Amino acid sequence: MLIVYFSSATENTKRFVEKLGFPAERIPLRKNDAPLRVEEPYVLVCPTYGGGASISGGNTRPVPSQVIRFLNDAHNRSLLRAVIAGGNSNFGTDFGKAGDVISAKCQVPYVYRYELLGTEEDVRIVQEGLKANAEELGLYMDKECA
Numbered sequence: 098m099l100i101v102y103f104s105s106a107t108e109n110t111k112r113f114v115e116k117l118g119f120p121a122e123r124i125p126l127r128k129n130d131a132p133l134r135v136e137e138p139y140v141l142v143c144p145t146y147g148g149g150a151s152i153s154g155g156n157t158r159p160v161p162s163q164v165i166r167f168l169n170d171a172h173n174r175s176l177l178r179a180v181i182a183g184g185n186s187n188f189g190t191d192f193g194k195a196g197d198v199i200s201a202k203c204q205v206p207y208v209y210r211y212e213l214l215g216t217e218e219d220v221r222i223v224q225e226g227l228k229a230n231a232e233e234l235g236l237y238m239d240k241e242c243a
């Protein structure tokens with residue numbers, strides 16, 4: 098089971114992913130960092146950064162540009178099996194919207210949304226859900242995930 102995630106300097110997503118305990122790779126934060134290229138099917142964990150634009154009526158860009166760049170690589174995109182999005186419920190209908198956009202564009206299921214760094218219950222639900230559905234999602238289960 099591979100988790101690929103993006104996390105900004107506040108590192109909420111990083112802390113959530115670390116609690117999951119699955120092998121994980123991070124999409125680089127800075128443009129000059131070497132791009133990440135994955136070699137096995139993965140679940141993407143992505144925070145939302147639209148700023149609640151659909152409430153304010155502005156132009157919404159909920160998916161971080163670093164994640165768009167990563168998914169613009171057709172090889173990386175071909176290995177994406179599911180998306181989990183982070184956010185903040187203060188953003189109302191835009192809560193976790195990055196997951197809706199990635200799911201629609203890449204045609205993968207949006208399997209879970211959570212707030213900030215996630216609760217213990219979020220962690221348990223995602224751990225159990227991914228293990229139970231790994232085969233159906235086309236994810237590899239190895240010893241580290243058992």
Ligand SMILES: Cc1cc2nc3c(=O)[nH]c(=O)nc-3n(C[C@H](O)[C@H](O)[C@H](O)COP(=O)(O)O)c2cc1C
Nearest residue numbers: 104105107108109110144145148149184185192193
């Ligand atoms: C500028 C900014 C815009 C945000 N826009 C949204 C949003 O539209 N919807 C949402 O659910 N969360 C939004 N958030 C909340 C982040 O998704 C949340 O804080 C997340 O945990 C950040 O993860 P990170 O620390 O790993 O980058 C926004 C946060 C910031 C700082």
